[in-house]
Amino acid sequence: MGNHYKDINTVCNCNKLFNAKTLHPLVSIINLSGKYEEEEIKLNTYSVLIQEHPLLGSGGRKPYDFNAATIFFRSPDKTINIAGEKDCLQSGKLLIFDTDLLCGTTLGKQIKNYTFFKYKPENESLHVSAAELKTIYDCIDNINRELRWGIDKFSSTIISNKIELLLNYCCRFYERQFITRHDAFDETYNTIRNEIDDYMLNGKIHKMGMPCTCCFSRKLNLSSAYINDLIKHESGKDFASYLQIRRIDIAKQMIIENKKSDAYIALALGFGGIANFTKLFMQITGMTTEEYRR
The missing domain is CATH 1.10.10.60 (Homeodomain-like)
Incomplete structure (x- = not known):
């Protein structure tokens, strides 16, 4: 990662950077494709970055790791690399959600237990199989459907519950990765x-x-x-x-x-x-x- 990054302080501003539509001011799912002018951005939100078909070594991927996608987890005020692999088009998704979304929800109380948000992106990322990636994308699709439903008094609770389900699957897949990497x-x-x-x-x-x-x-x-x-x-x-x-x-x-x-x-x-x-x-x-x- 370089030393220069673009500071993005809201979900809406992040959507503008990627020319994505804002469906909710506190959460967004952004489709990644192509190359971007910025290589690194610093978000004031939680972020889950899914990069499909990573090269060997990306995010610390080893020959014994799965290679359908690599997932990077970043807590607020941390930088993420959106440049993708050198000479390769970016492909994947970026989920971002503001801490304010979690107020009064079970995820708000449990978010500190998802310790992978504190992992280093260089060598501690999650490398998933095709089947695991499908499960993750199913969760992403469920979140996206709720975003398109519209905002009401139930939105924050339902969306945070769906994000929590996604994170719980990621816990399962990390546990599998610890087993895969045992030797x-x-x-x-x-x-x-x-x-x-x-x-x-x-x-x-x-x-x-x-x-x-x-x-x-x-x-x-x-x-x-x-x-x-x-x-x-x-x-x-x-x-x-x-x-x-x-x-x-x-x-x-x-x-x-x-x-x-x-x-x-x-x-x-x-x-x-x-x-x-x-x-x-x-x-x-x-x-x-x-x-x-x-």
């Missing part, structure tokens, strides 16, 4: 684990406290949201819980291999006291440190 993720997962272990063993946890995903995202070139979701998929635990398990695993090694005392471990691993360490050890292992030593 490739083994190396990434092990790298994350090693980075966490190094953080704890090199004294950073004692000096700086428990790390967050942002401590590793830049080095791994992954978004914090993606790291958390990858950890959850591979381990079944959220990042915070996974950290505690790794911390206790390291403590076990210190007890058995290095013969370290509870006091030493509590200080070295940043537990803030022996009582905190032994309590968490019991919760996770089901035994006291002395029982484990025996």
Whole structure:
């Protein structure tokens, strides 16, 4: 992505850019075809960009990923690339919806749980099969039919419900992509684990406290949201819980291999006291440190 972009602050202005008709001031579905003068735009809305038949490498697509389309998710005030592939005509759709559309709706309460809006577009996008793309386009068509129905007091609720259905399907397809990428993720997962272990063993946890995903995202070139979701998929635990398990695993090694005392471990691993360490050890292992030593 380049450093220059066009700032688009409303749905209506975005429609003007693409010569699309405004059916609702807070949501729009734009058909993409051809090439555009602007390469990047910055939207003050949520956006779902569907690019059909992406080249290998687009959005991080690998040989083991599906190639019917790549889908990019962007939260408000983030840029999106609308230029398409080099020397190729753009083909696909762009769904945009304003945060005001979600006020008082179930999607408004749940939107933060769709963590893929925080993923990096360069290598964490969703790559779908032809069957998955058809399901997504069916959802898009349902939203479009409601837009053409006209605006009334039910519009926001019904449209947001249809967008929520689309996002839930995308959750399903992302889960499938995590499974498809499992073997490739083994190396990434092990790298994350090693980075966490190094953080704890090199004294950073004692000096700086428990790390967050942002401590590793830049080095791994992954978004914090993606790291958390990858950890959850591979381990079944959220990042915070996974950290505690790794911390206790390291403590076990210190007890058995290095013969370290509870006091030493509590200080070295940043537990803030022996009582905190032994309590968490019991919760996770089901035994006291002395029982484990025996």
